[in-house]
Amino acid sequence: MARGQRSALLWALVALSLGGWLMHPRLHPLSMGLVMVIPLIAASVDVVLVTLLFLRRETARIAYLLNGLLVIYGITTMAHFGLAKGAGVGGLAGLAAMVPVSFILFADFLVGKALFDGYWAQERAGVKPSSFLAPGWWLAHFILIPTVYAFGHVFWK
């Protein structure tokens, strides 16, 4: 991957995560509850740590893993928020209101994937791909993480 392409992707990653960081305090100020600090922590990790880890090939896989997991947790908690309070009504209408922002997070994941693939394209050539961090692995975790989260919400009162 050309150096210019990589820096463009890194800036795209910073822009997407910084946009998320800046958007949350306007939509859900901390006065709504301490729980609103979670998106700020997650977005801070995304802006600073994930970006730094993506700078080096050796740590890019950790960055990709962390970035993808933050996206899954972000979509999960936003879907929960949507069902509970989204669009002021909650329910399916509230859930639907979270779809646009979930697409922004999905774009953040794909930018991370492009960065990761750029670093690992040569190593992958001619080698049987591992199932780890492959689309099936992500899909499984995209199903399992919200399931465990929902169990925690429903059964741990």
Added chain:
Amino acid sequence: MQYFYIGKPGWFVLHAVAVAFTFWLGHVVGFGP
């Protein structure tokens, strides 16, 4: 090719921590129903 190698014990410990964290997160995030 493996991106990480943590062995079977590492895998179990990591997943136990991850499941516990996610379960706790579902509990602690009090958006409502």
